[in-house]
Amino acid sequence: MTEPALQVKSLWKIFGPNAEKLIGTPDLQLSRKELQTKSGHVIGVRDVSFDVAPGEVFVVMGLSGSGKSTLVRLITRLIEPTSGEVILDGQDITKLSDPALREIRRNKVSMVFQHFGLLPHRKVIDNIAFGLEVRGEGKDSRRNRAQEMVDLVGLSGYERNFPEQLSGGMQQRVGLARALAADPAVLMFDEPFSALDPLIRRDMQNEVIRLHHEVGKTMVFITHDLQEALKLGDRILIMRDGAVIQIGRPDEVVGAPADEYVRDFVSEVPKSHVLTLRWVMREATGTEAAGSPVLQASTIVRDAARAVLATHGPVRVAEGDRVVGIVDDEDILRVVVAEDAS
Amino acid sequence: MSTAIAPPRAGVKEEQPYVDPTKKRYTGRKLLGLVVVWVALWLVVKNRDTLELPFAQTTGLHTWLNDFRDSIEGSGQSNWFMKYVIGGISAALNGIITALQGLLSTAVFPRPVPEIGWLGVMALIGWVTYALAGIRSTILVLVCTFLFGVFGLWQFSIDLLIITFVAVFICVIIGLPLGILMARNQRVSAVVTPVLDLMQTMPSFAYLTPMALFFGIGPACAVAVTLVYAIPPLVRITEHGIKSVSANTIEASRSLGLTSRQLLRQVQLPMARRTIIVGVNQCTMAALSMATIAALVNGPGLGKPVVSALQTLNIGAAFVGGLAIVLMAIMLDRTTTAASERAERRGGHTDVASVGGPGVVKNIVWLERLPRWASEEGYESPPRKHLSNAGRRFAIGLLVVPVLIAVVLSRTYLSLAQFGSFENVPVLSFLSGPKLASVVNTVVRSFVDAVDTFTNGFKEVVTVWFLNPLQALIATSPWWLMALVLLAIAYFLGGWRPTLVTAVCEAVILGTGLWNDAMVTLTMTLVATLLVMIIAVVLGVGMGRSRRVDVIIRPFLDAFQTIPAFVYLVPALALFGPGRFTAIVAALVYAVSIATKLVADGIRGVSPTTVEAARSSGVTPWQMISKVQLPMAREALVLATNQGLLYVLSMVVIGGMVGGGSLGYIVVAGFSQRELFGKGLAAGLAITALGVMLDRIARHAAARYES
């Protein structure tokens, strides 16, 4: 396997005075609420570890207050971690000096924020070029680069406008372009679309998917919207009270929720849109379906439905060339009908 | 205060009125009980131990202060601090002012006229205004300066401008970096803020004598008092501007890897620019206000003719001088405001409204929010046509030529150097100083005669029903009784902390030997504040409830706030003649705008959800005001009272010049009679102590209502 693009190893953030002293003490076993009443410390992020592969879209999700924003900010030390390691580009970010950290921020990681964080006194193009400007790039080269980004995010014609003259969705495109301009290895998004209305949000999600295809960046994407997570994520990390509850592919999270919390979370999801045949098939006991069509195990149920229902009797499910199970109308309908009932 | 009013439906939690069912304070009842006990005791022991000090009499402290002054004057050469530090500053300031005067306003022997005559000066002023603020401001400024000449007050006006600008210039050099430092360094802020607090609590009159002690009277002293008085608003607004750059923007910038210098220069300063210019506007207005008052320490400027006119009760002449001051205030306010609007034609918004108010502007006051509709409207207004930057620079460059020609002409022709008399020019003759003064005198006389019954009636009612009884109670109570009463009030209203401060302030007042005078001043302050609050609540509720009323009244309040304190004495004197009542009326007019605005903003700040919920449960408009809006705006009411008290105190002592008597008069006398200098200094001290005491009590009372 290739090196992960980003590695997080048992990362902690505890808010409050002298929080480092708590690391390694039994107090850390306490729940968030208990610790808060006992010493006034608030656990923001509790022992979180994960790897992100190059080019992967890694989604972090959880309810409000679960520590998502804190987690992404720890990665570039916009908030100082209490303990743990963040490995990016072969270096442990948590040990870097301030200038070295600034280098990382300027060149390796970019971030897109929920509230855009644009500079109102600069035109769109200068906002996008801002990161290049602070790292000392010449005027012509940064203008050219910024212009490319403007075109990439579809803002051509608005370069000379000021941010407040743009709609929310367009402002976030500026935020996106600014993040892309530095050509970072990793892009991080903190609930970038939750301030936008649903239609614009869908547009922007598609935009991210498109950009991901075009530029192929590694992305860490924070959201509290499960639909968004399932739509964008290659893998999803679910957090509660600062801790990791589950990490897995969308179909794993929906098909095998780690606990009640996650089950609750995913209960509203149309399962047929997420689950693959792997989750609904039965053991192939013998040769009963010989000669029937073969579908791949990674096919989404919804996409398989037509083929299965059109066939009399079961259909074979294969992992590559090997047949691993069968599904029949019954199996498909169980998933689809269960949704209508709920 | 015993019935807690719950809003019909809970809105947002922070916006609920202060209701703490577990902790009933019964403040109202306690205060009532206190008054009963006080009056009962007073009946028994009145007129004893009142510590009255006849005007010409001095105490040991006063003579000691006189000696101290003498020793400072004598030590000019021997003491290194006096010689090099104070002496150096003083000489530098005097040098700068004299040089500027010789250049622009005053004839220096052997020249019969200043280096640059009026035409040249006007051209220069117009050019600077055009460069900073644009064509509209320029026209306004040129008309105003021309009128100064027509009034026959050219030299005084230019002198006042010189003092104001030198002071503002120094304020910016010191205040801007200090404000930035405070925004970026918590510790500096923690140290400097209390100092600024104290400076802003001190009534302007209290600055004069101590400064005169070190700088002697004259231009240097005028600049020094103006500087000290005008710098706090600039520092605070700068700090606020930098600090209020949104955390989102700061975070986003940090994520791009900015150094802290880049953050300051590329993000914080540009985004705070407009707010900072509002700070300069505030600083300028405060400076103008103080520079006029500095006439009392022989500062050059328009204050001088006004002071002498007031002292001879020449209303007409005082009116002309006052009018010139108001014109100057308007022109400076418009120009700096236009400059701030230009600074950020796009983007930058500021939540600091121009309060323009001289006097004891305090932290929360200058943070007065723009009413929501005001900023929205500003936002939507269609962009006016402006010259592009390059075009404007070109125009400015081009204009240098006519300006230089005007300067040269004004050095060549006497009539262009010295403002002639306009007695014989058709329309303008009417506006020439003496003519205008005599017309005003006639009009005022007939007007005053016409409204005599009304004004006298008002004066009678207030004097007989409020002023006299309260003064009898406060000033003829034995000092120890009065001291205890004040301590008790402080305790009931604000807890033990203001009580401690009160005790210290009382000790200071006792020490100055001016207890009785301080109590008379206190009485006037309380009566005027009471009147202020009555008017402020009536107007403020109207404004807070109706946008239309707000639109009508607010411009008047804004205009009132731009007028330097001094000027208020003129109409008050015209209507009521010399006396303490005049001081009260001037104070009332001076303080009412700020108090009204605070009440209005408080009423408007009541959450719309709560108001809607109350309306849905069927309250009458009167119930809405008395049971929902006023209780929920309690913090604003107390705050308005706090500001009202300080504004009133500041003005009541200035009223000493027009027969207000007590502490203010002693300060004034200290400058005219050498042997009373020490007493005047003590009076300044007593005024400060009184101000700090009132401020702390009111502030802690306000803090109790904070959510």
Ligand SMILES: Nc1ncnc2c1ncn2[C@@H]1O[C@H](COP(=O)(O)OP(=O)(O)OP(=O)(O)O)[C@@H](O)[C@H]1O
């Ligand atoms: N500076 C701080 N000091 C103390 N506690 C903090 C601080 N910042 C965050 N917290 C706490 O840490 C927890 C996690 O906050 P965080 O903002 O990361 O949540 P989130 O998952 O991003 O929520 P949301 O969806 O609302 O943005 C919260 O309980 C919050 O109260």
Ligand SMILES: [Mg+2]
């Ligand atoms: Mg968050």
